[in-house]
Amino acid sequence: MEFGGERVLDSINLDIEDKAxxxxxGPSGCGKTTxxxxxxxxQKPTSGDVLFDGSSIIDLPAYKRQINTVFQNYALFPHxxxxxxxxxxxxxxxxxxxxxxxxxxxxxxxxxxxxxxNRKITSLSGGQQQRVAIARALVNRPKVLLLDEPLGAxxxxxxxxxxxxxxxxxxxxxxxxxxxxxDQEEALAMSDTVVVMDxxxxxxxxxxxxxxxxxxxxxxxxxxxxxxxLDGTMPCDYKVRMFGREFECVDKGFAPNEPVDIVIRxxxxxIVPADQGLLCGTVTQxxxxxxxxxxxxxxxxxxxxxxxxxxxxxxxxxGIRINPEDIQVMHRSxxxxxxGDYSSYSAEYEELVEEETEEE
Amino acid sequence: MRKASKVVTVIxxxxxxxxxxxxxxxxxxxxxxxxxxxxxxxSRYAELFKDTNLLxxxxxxAIIAVLSTAVATILGTMAAMGIYSMxxxxxxxxMGLTNIPMTNxxxxxxxxxxxxxxxxxxxxxxxxxxxxxxxxxxxxxxNLPYVILNVMPRLAQMDPNLTNAALDLGCTPIxxxxxxxxxxxxxxxxxxALMSFTMSLxxxxxxxxxxxxxxxxxxxxxxxxxxxxxxxxxxxxFSLMFIVILILMVTMNVLQARSGSxxxxxxxxxxxx
Numbered sequence: 001m002e003f004g005g006e007r008v009l010d011s012i013n014l015d016i017e018d019k020a021x022x023x024x025x026g027p028s029g030c031g032k033t034t035x036x037x038x039x040x041x042x043q044k045p046t047s048g049d050v051l052f053d054g055s056s057i058i059d060l061p062a063y064k065r066q067i068n069t070v071f072q073n074y075a076l077f078p079h080x081x082x083x084x085x086x087x088x089x090x091x092x093x094x095x096x097x098x099x100x101x102x103x104x105x106x107x108x109x110x111x112x113x114x115x116x117x118n119r120k121i122t123s124l125s126g127g128q129q130q131r132v133a134i135a136r137a138l139v140n141r142p143k144v145l146l147l148d149e150p151l152g153a154x155x156x157x158x159x160x161x162x163x164x165x166x167x168x169x170x171x172x173x174x175x176x177x178x179x180x181x182x183d184q185e186e187a188l189a190m191s192d193t194v195v196v197m198d199x200x201x202x203x204x205x206x207x208x209x210x211x212x213x214x215x216x217x218x219x220x221x222x223x224x225x226x227x228x229x230l231d232g233t234m235p236c237d238y239k240v241r242m243f244g245r246e247f248e249c250v251d252k253g254f255a256p257n258e259p260v261d262i263v264i265r266x267x268x269x270x271i272v273p274a275d276q277g278l279l280c281g282t283v284t285q286x287x288x289x290x291x292x293x294x295x296x297x298x299x300x301x302x303x304x305x306x307x308x309x310x311x312x313x314x315x316x317x318x319g320i321r322i323n324p325e326d327i328q329v330m331h332r333s334x335x336x337x338x339x340g341d342y343s344s345y346s347a348e349y350e351e352l353v354e355e356e357t358e359e360e
Numbered sequence: 361m362r363k364a365s366k367v368v369t370v371i372x373x374x375x376x377x378x379x380x381x382x383x384x385x386x387x388x389x390x391x392x393x394x395x396x397x398x399x400x401x402x403s404r405y406a407e408l409f410k411d412t413n414l415l416x417x418x419x420x421x422a423i424i425a426v427l428s429t430a431v432a433t434i435l436g437t438m439a440a441m442g443i444y445s446m447x448x449x450x451x452x453x454x455m456g457l458t459n460i461p462m463t464n465x466x467x468x469x470x471x472x473x474x475x476x477x478x479x480x481x482x483x484x485x486x487x488x489x490x491x492x493x494x495x496x497x498x499x500x501x502x503n504l505p506y507v508i509l510n511v512m513p514r515l516a517q518m519d520p521n522l523t524n525a526a527l528d529l530g531c532t533p534i535x536x537x538x539x540x541x542x543x544x545x546x547x548x549x550x551x552x553a554l555m556s557f558t559m560s561l562x563x564x565x566x567x568x569x570x571x572x573x574x575x576x577x578x579x580x581x582x583x584x585x586x587x588x589x590x591x592x593x594x595x596x597x598f599s600l601m602f603i604v605i606l607i608l609m610v611t612m613n614v615l616q617a618r619s620g621s622x623x624x625x626x627x628x629x630x631x632x633x
Contacts, residue, residue: 042524062527063536069528075521079543088539089529140529 012048012202014195016144016178021170023179025187026197027223032180033072033148035197039178040069040146052143068137069146073153074129076121082108082132083117089140107139110169127158134169144176151186163190184224188212196220217330221263222339228269228304229339230262232329240329243279243299247322251329261330266307267292268326277319283312380602387595404596411593418597421578425560428499433553435500436507437545441537443508444515455512462505470569473498477570490572498570499560506559507552514548515541547615554612558605 012035016022024032037043039050041062050058057065068089076085086107090100108114111131121129130150137145150166151159167190170177181187187194188208196203196211196219204216215221218229232242237252242262254260274280281299295306297318304320312318387405391398408414443454461469474490477497481489522544526536542549564579571580582594 040524040528042527062524063530063532067528069525071521071525073519073521075519075525077522077525077540077543088526092530092535092539136525136529 012200014202014205016176017193019174019176020192021167021177021179021190022193022195023181023187023191024195024197025181025184025223026203027182030197031200032182032197036069036146036148036178036180039144040067041065066143067146068140068142068144069148070133070137070150072148072150074133074150076129076132076136078121080121081117082113082119082121082124085121085132086135086139088136093140103139107135110172111135126154127162130154130162134166138169138173142175144178145170147177147179149180149182151181151183159186166190188224196223198223214328215263215330217333218261218263218335218339219333221261221328221330222335226266226305226307227339228264228266230264230302231336232260232262234258234260234329238324240327243302245278247278247327248324249327249329250325251327254329254331259332261332261336263328263330264304264322264326266294266305268322269304269306269308270321271295271306271308271310271312272319272321274317274319276321278321280317280319283314283316283318286312286314383595384599384602386592387599389592392592404593405600407593408596408600414593414597417576417578417581420575421561424495424499424577425557428496428503428560429553429556431496432500432503432556433507433549436504436552437511437549439504440508440511440515440545441541444512455508458505458508461502462509466502466563466565469502470498470566473501473566474569488572488574490570492571492575495567495571495575495577498566499563502563502566503556503560506555507549510552510555511545511548514545518544550615551612554608558608561601561605 012031014035024035026032034043038045041057041060044058048058049056052065052067077088080088083104086104087100090103095103105114108117111134113128113131113135116124116128116132121132124132130153133150147166151162154162163186166177179187179190188211191208193205194208194211195205198219204211204220206214211220212224215224215227221227221229230242232240234251234254235241235246235257237254238249240247240249240251240260240262279299281297281304283295284298284303285294285296287294289307292307292309293311295308295312297304297306297320306320385397388400388402389397390401390403439458443451443458446454473494477489477494518541522540523536526540527533531539562579563577564583567577567580568583571577585591585594
C-alpha cells in the first residue's frame with residue numbers, strides 16, 4: 001500500500017480466524033487504520049489481495065461486503081435519531097417494517113439503550129454514542145466487525161467499562177472482531193490475538209501472553225509494557241552474557257556467541273542486599289506509583305527500571321536477582337539500541353503521552 | 361473614545377437605514393411631496409396591485425430568480441462535490457477560479473456575456489438571441505459561485521467517515537449522497553440558494569446587457585423610469601421588495617445559527633464524555 005509514493009504498508013500478511021477478537025496494535029502512523037480501511041473496502045491497496053472465506057473481495061465495494069465498521073468518533077448520522085441510526089442499514093436492505101422493529105429493539109436492549117429510541121444523537125453522551133455506533137453496525141449481522149479506536153474518545157473509567165462490555169458482546173454474537181488501538185493495555189485485556197505493527201509492518205502476531213512474555217524484538221518489548229532491554233551475547237544454549245557476567249536462561253537455538261537483545265521486565269527483578277546480588281548498582285530515583293515503587297537503578301551507567309513493593313531510598317547500593325525464566329532473549333533487529341534504557345526516565349510512562357489522535 | 365465610537369455607530373446606522381425609512385414612510389403618504397406627510401393611506405399599494413404592467417415585470421423577475429436559483433443550486437452543489445473530491449493544489453486552484461467571477465465588476469461580466477451571446481447568435485444565424493434564455497443563462501452563471509462558496513465549507517466540515525459509514529451500511533455512493541451527505545450540507549445549500557435568489561432579483565447591470573426588449577425584469581425597466589419622476593406606487597413596490605428580502609435574509613441567518621448550535625452541542629457531548 002502506498003500513498004503519494006510513500007509506502008505506508010509493507011507486505012502485510014495476516015490470517016484472521018473466524019470468531020476471534022483480533023487487535024491491530026501500534027503507534028500512530030504504523031498503518032493499522034489503513035489495514036482496517038483496506039479490509040472495510042474504503043481504500044484499495046496498490047498491490048496485494050484481501051481474501052474473505054477463501055475468495056477475493058478486493059474488487060468488491062464497501063457496500064457489498066459482509067463487514068461493518070465502528071468508526072473513530074462514531075460517525076453517527078446527526079439528522080437521524082437513535083432508532084433510525086440503528087435501522088439505517090436494515091432500511092437500505094429493504095427489510096419489512098416489522099423485522100426492522102424487532103431487530104432494532106433487540107439491539108437496543110443488548111447495548112442497554114432501551115428507552116433511547118427517539119433521542120437525538122446530539123443529546124447523547126460519548127459512551128451512549130459509542131453504543132449506538134456498535135448497535136448500528138451489529139444489527140446488520142455482519143460476519144466481521146471492524147472497530148477503529150472506538151474507545152479513544154472516552155475517559156479512562158468509561159473506557160474500562162466499555163472494554164468489558166465489548167468483549168462480552170463479541171462473545172455473545174460470536175463474530176470476528178478486528179480492533180484497532182494504540183493502547184497496549186486495552187489490546188492485552190480484550191484480544192484473543194494481538195498483531196503488533198510498526199512502520200507499516202507486522203512485528204509480531206500472538207496471544208496477549210506470548211506478546212508480553214516472548215516479544216520477538218526490541219520494538220515489541222518496549223511498546224508492550226515496560227522493559228529493560230540490554231545488549232548481550234549467547235555463548236551457548238541456556239546461557240546469556242551481559243555486563244560481563246553469565247546468566248542462566250531458558251532460550252536456545254542461537255548461533256554461538258551471537259549478539260542478542262535481552263528483555264527483563266521491571267516487575268521480574270528482585271532486589272536483594274548488595275552482597276547477594278548477581279549485579280549491583282545504585283538507586284538514583286524512586287517514584288511512588290501506588291501499587292509499587294518505580295525504582296531507577298544505575299548499573300555501570302546503564303539505568304534499569306525496577307518495579308518493586310520494597311522501598312529502597314535514593315543513593316542506596318543494592319543487588320538484584322533475576323530468575324532464568326524471566327530473561328527473554330531476542331535476535332537483533334533494526335530496533336536494537338533504540339529502546340529500553342531508562343536514563344531519561346520520567347514519572348510518566350511513555351504510553352500515556354503517546355499521541356491520542358490516529359493518522360488518517 | 362468609547363462614547364465617540366457609539367456616536368459613530370449611530371450615525372452609520374442612520375446613513376444605512378434613513379433612506380429606507382423615508383421610502384417606506386413616503387409609500388404610506390397620500391401627497392406627492394416627500395417633505396410633507398399628508399395623511400396615512402394604503403392607496404399606493406392599491407394602485408400598485410392594479411398596475412398590470414408593473415406586476416408583469418415583478419412576475420418576470422420572480423420567474424428568472426426562481427429558475428436561475430434552482431438550476432444554479434443543483435449545478436453548484438454538484439460542482440462543489442466535484443471540487444471537494446479533488447486533491448490539495450488542484451482543489452484550491454479550482455476554488456480560486458470559481459471565486460474570480462464574484463469579484464469581477466458586473467459591467468465586465470455583463471458585456472462579456474452579451475458579446476458571447478451575440479457571437480453565438482451570429483454563428484447560429486439567429487435574428488435575435490437576447491431575451492428570456494440568455495437572461496436565464498446569465499443569471500445562472502453569476503449565481504453559481506455563490507452556491508459553491510456556501511456549500512464547500514459544509515462539505516469540508518463534514519466528518520468524511522459519515523459517507524464511509526453510509527457505504528459501510530450498504531448504501532451505493534449515490535444513495536449515500538441523498539441519505540447522508542445532502543442532509544449534512546443542506547444549510548449551505550439553502551443559504552447558497554437564498555443568496556442566489558436575492559442576487560438574481562436585484563441584478564440590473566448584467567441583465568441590462570443580456571436581455572432584449574421582449575423580456576424585461578423589474579430592475580431593468582425601473583432604470584428607464586428614473587429619467588422621468590418616479591410614481592409613488594413604486595415606493596410601495598420597493599418597500600415590499602425590501603421586506604421580502606429582509607425576511608429571506610433573516611431566515612437564512614436563523615437557519616445558519618441553528619445548525620451551528622446543533623454542531624456545537626454534538627461536539628460538547630463528545631468532550632463531556
